[in-house]
Amino acid sequence: MPLASAEPRLRELRVELGARSYALQIGPGLLADPSRFDDFRGRNCRVVSDANVAPLYLEQLRQTLGLAAERAFILPAGETQKTLGNAEAVLDWLLANRFPRDGVLIALGGGVIGDLTGFVASIYQRGVDFLQLPTTLLAQVDSSVGGKTGVNHARGKNMIGAFHQPCAVIADTDTLRSLPPRELSAGLAEIIKCGLLADAEFFAWLEQHIDALRALDGERLGTAIERCCRLKAQIVARDERESIAGGPRALLNLGHTFGHAVETFTRYQTWLHGEAVGLGLCMAADLSARLAWIDADALARCTALVARAGLPVRPPVEMRVEDFRQLMQLDKKVAAGKLRLVLLRGLGDAVTTADFDEAAFAQTLAAFCGPAAAI
Amino acid sequence: MPLASAEPRLRELRVELGARSYALQIGPGLLADPSRFDDFRGRNCRVVSDANVAPLYLEQLRQTLGLAAERAFILPAGETQKTLGNAEAVLDWLLANRFPRDGVLIALGGGVIGDLTGFVASIYQRGVDFLQLPTTLLAQVDSSVGGKTGVNHARGKNMIGAFHQPCAVIADTDTLRSLPPRELSAGLAEIIKCGLLADAEFFAWLEQHIDALRALDGERLGTAIERCCRLKAQIVARDERESIAGGPRALLNLGHTFGHAVETFTRYQTWLHGEAVGLGLCMAADLSARLAWIDADALARCTALVARAGLPVRPPVEMRVEDFRQLMQLDKKVAAGKLRLVLLRGLGDAVTTADFDEAAFAQTLAAFCGPAAAI
Numbered sequence: 001m002p003l004a005s006a007e008p009r010l011r012e013l014r015v016e017l018g019a020r021s022y023a024l025q026i027g028p029g030l031l032a033d034p035s036r037f038d039d040f041r042g043r044n045c046r047v048v049s050d051a052n053v054a055p056l057y058l059e060q061l062r063q064t065l066g067l068a069a070e071r072a073f074i075l076p077a078g079e080t081q082k083t084l085g086n087a088e089a090v091l092d093w094l095l096a097n098r099f100p101r102d103g104v105l106i107a108l109g110g111g112v113i114g115d116l117t118g119f120v121a122s123i124y125q126r127g128v129d130f131l132q133l134p135t136t137l138l139a140q141v142d143s144s145v146g147g148k149t150g151v152n153h154a155r156g157k158n159m160i161g162a163f164h165q166p167c168a169v170i171a172d173t174d175t176l177r178s179l180p181p182r183e184l185s186a187g188l189a190e191i192i193k194c195g196l197l198a199d200a201e202f203f204a205w206l207e208q209h210i211d212a213l214r215a216l217d218g219e220r221l222g223t224a225i226e227r228c229c230r231l232k233a234q235i236v237a238r239d240e241r242e243s244i245a246g247g248p249r250a251l252l253n254l255g256h257t258f259g260h261a262v263e264t265f266t267r268y269q270t271w272l273h274g275e276a277v278g279l280g281l282c283m284a285a286d287l288s289a290r291l292a293w294i295d296a297d298a299l300a301r302c303t304a305l306v307a308r309a310g311l312p313v314r315p316p317v318e319m320r321v322e323d324f325r326q327l328m329q330l331d332k333k334v335a336a337g338k339l340r341l342v343l344l345r346g347l348g349d350a351v352t353t354a355d356f357d358e359a360a361f362a363q364t365l366a367a368f369c370g371p372a373a374a375i
Numbered sequence: 376m377p378l379a380s381a382e383p384r385l386r387e388l389r390v391e392l393g394a395r396s397y398a399l400q401i402g403p404g405l406l407a408d409p410s411r412f413d414d415f416r417g418r419n420c421r422v423v424s425d426a427n428v429a430p431l432y433l434e435q436l437r438q439t440l441g442l443a444a445e446r447a448f449i450l451p452a453g454e455t456q457k458t459l460g461n462a463e464a465v466l467d468w469l470l471a472n473r474f475p476r477d478g479v480l481i482a483l484g485g486g487v488i489g490d491l492t493g494f495v496a497s498i499y500q501r502g503v504d505f506l507q508l509p510t511t512l513l514a515q516v517d518s519s520v521g522g523k524t525g526v527n528h529a530r531g532k533n534m535i536g537a538f539h540q541p542c543a544v545i546a547d548t549d550t551l552r553s554l555p556p557r558e559l560s561a562g563l564a565e566i567i568k569c570g571l572l573a574d575a576e577f578f579a580w581l582e583q584h585i586d587a588l589r590a591l592d593g594e595r596l597g598t599a600i601e602r603c604c605r606l607k608a609q610i611v612a613r614d615e616r617e618s619i620a621g622g623p624r625a626l627l628n629l630g631h632t633f634g635h636a637v638e639t640f641t642r643y644q645t646w647l648h649g650e651a652v653g654l655g656l657c658m659a660a661d662l663s664a665r666l667a668w669i670d671a672d673a674l675a676r677c678t679a680l681v682a683r684a685g686l687p688v689r690p691p692v693e694m695r696v697e698d699f700r701q702l703m704q705l706d707k708k709v710a711a712g713k714l715r716l717v718l719l720r721g722l723g724d725a726v727t728t729a730d731f732d733e734a735a736f737a738q739t740l741a742a743f744c745g746p747a748a749a750i
Contacts, residue, residue, distance in 0.1 A: 084463060084466075088459060091459075091528070091534075091535055092528075095528055095530040095531065095534055096530065098704075098705060119498075122537060123494075123498065123525075123535050123536060123537055124534075124535065125533075125534060125535075125536070126523065126525060126533075126536045126537055126538055126616075126617075127537065127538065127616070148501065150498075150501060153466070153467075153470055155470040155471065156470065158500075158501075159466075159470055159499075159500060160466055160498050160499065160500075161498060161500070161501045162497060162498055162501055162502065162537060163501055163502065241501075241502070242501075329473075330473060
C-alpha cells in the first residue's frame, strides 16, 4: 500500500455467489458517471432515499439515470425510521405505481435506507432487483456485501428481514465528504472490526492511517473500503445465509451482540450502529483478555484504536449489567437458550463460541457498567 | 392405478432442491401419529392456525407433539385475513415469546394459514424453519410444493411475499372429511389444472374418477394429491424461484391470471381461490380454442370437468371486460407492460406466452362477461 497519498481511483470487485453474484464498484464521482449505470438505463427504476441524502445526491442520480421526479420515495432520516410501517409505505407506493416485477429498486442512502429498501425488494412480488448506492462509510463497508436486509422491531434490531443480494453496488466515495464526523467514525468501527477479526496486518495499517481516514484521504478510504469488502465477500461466499453454526459468517458479528444491546436499550435514538459496534469491539476484547485468550497489549491496542477513531468506549451511564444480560439474551445468535459470542484469540483471529467462562463475562459487564464497576 | 377402491395408504415423496430439499408425507391419520413428527419433537415449536381448523385438529397435534396450549396463535378464518397486518401480529407474538432462530414455525390449516405462516417464517430473524400441515385439498396439492409464501394487498393478491421452502410437509388426508364441499371443489380445480397443463392421461383419469374424489374416496384422493405434488416437485426442482421467463414453473399459473382478476374484483370475499382458478382454466381454454391451438372437443372436455368438479364456469355477473383488463394488467406476470398468459396447445400441453391475438383475447373476455357477451 502506498505511504504517500495518491489520487483516488476506481476499484472493482465481484461477490461470488453463483447465480446471485454481483459487482461492486468503489471510487470517486461514480454517481455522476452514466457509464457506471449501463446495466440499468432503460429499465423501470424507482429510488428510495431519505430526507438527509435526497437533497444532496438525488438530482445528480436522476440526471445520470434519466429518471422522472416522481420516481423517488423520500423517508425521514434516522434509525427510528427502519420500521415495518415504513417498509409497508414503500410497498404501498410501489403497488400504487404498478412497479413491475422486472423493475429495479434503488437504495440511495446509508444503512437504514439500504436495509429497508433491500427488505422491500426481497418481499415485493416475491423479490425484485435491488441496486445499492451506499452514501455512508458504514453502508459502503458493511451493508454493501452480504445481502442482509431488514427492519427493526420494538423488541429488537433487525428482527424482521431476509437475505436478498443486490444486483450491484456502486459506492461513490465522494458522498463521504458530506458525512457528519460522527457517522464517519461509525463507519470506521466496522473497518476496525474487519482488521480485528481476520487481518492483523490491516489492523496495523489502520493504526498507522486512522487520522488520514478521519481526514477523508480519498485513496486511503478507497483502500480501507475495498479491503473490508473483499474480506466480507470471501466470508459471505462461503456461508451466504449464515447457516453454518459458528461458521465464518458469524465472525462478522464481532462486537455486535454487545452493541445491539446498547442500541436496543437506547431505542436506536442516541447511539449510531457503528458507535455501538465500536464499544462492542472493546467489550469483546475485554472479555477475551479476561479469558486470557488475548494479552493486555492487544486489548490496549484495540481500545486505543476504537477511541482514536472517535468512537465511545463506555456504554450509556444508565445501563446496568442486568440490561445487558436481558437484551443480549434476545440476540438472534442465542441458540437453545445459550448465548453465543464472537471473541478474539488474537488480533486478526476471531472465534464464535458459547463456551466462555460465565464469571469472566460477568466481570466484563460489571467493568463496563458505570457504578456497578465498583462492586 | 387400481380401478376398485382400496385402503388409503401412506405416500412419501421428496422435493429435490439441493440444500433446501424436503420430504412430503401424504396419507390418513398422520396428525395422530407421533412417528411422523420424529424430526420435530424436542424442538421449540409454535403453531399458527385459524378459528375453523384449530377446534378440529389443534388438540390432536398438541398431544402428538407434546405442545403446551400457549404455543399456538389462532387467526380468524378466511382469505381476507391474509394481510401484512396479521403477519405482523404473528411476528409480534413470536418476538414477545422470544421464539428462537432455531425454532420450528408450524402452519396448521389451509392455503391462507400456510402462505401467511410461511411468509412470517421467511422474514422472522431472516428465516426460520417452517413445517406445513395442510388441512385443505387445495393446500395439500398447491401450497405444499413450491415454497411460495405471501400475503395479499388491497391492490392485488400475493403482492407481498417470498420464496421460502418448508422443512417438511405432512398432509393428513383425514382432515379433508371436515372440508365443506365448496372447499373440496376448490382443491379439485388445482388438480384439474395439473392434468390440463402436463398430463393428458391424468386428465382422463380425473374425468373417470371426479365423482369418487368429490365423495372423498380416500385412496383416489391420495392418488390425485400425490400425482399433483410429484408434477409440481419436478417443475419446481427445475425453476425454484420462477426465474426462467416463460420457463416451466410459470406453467403452474395456468388459469391464475384470469382467476386473480376475479378474486381481486370480489375483494377475496366471495370467491374461493380454487373457484377462481376453475373459471380461469375455462377462460384460458376458451382463448386457446379461439386461437385454434386446441379443438372444440378439448375445450368442451375442460369446461365439463370443471363444472363436474362443482366449480363455477362464469365470472360474477357484475364483472365487465374492462375490469378483467385492468386487474390482469396488475398481474405479476406482466413484463415490460405486456401481459403474459399460460395457454393450452392441447390437453396436457401448456405454454407461457405474451404472443397471442388481441382480438381473440377480447372475444374471450366478451364471451365470459355477462351482458357484454351479446356485443
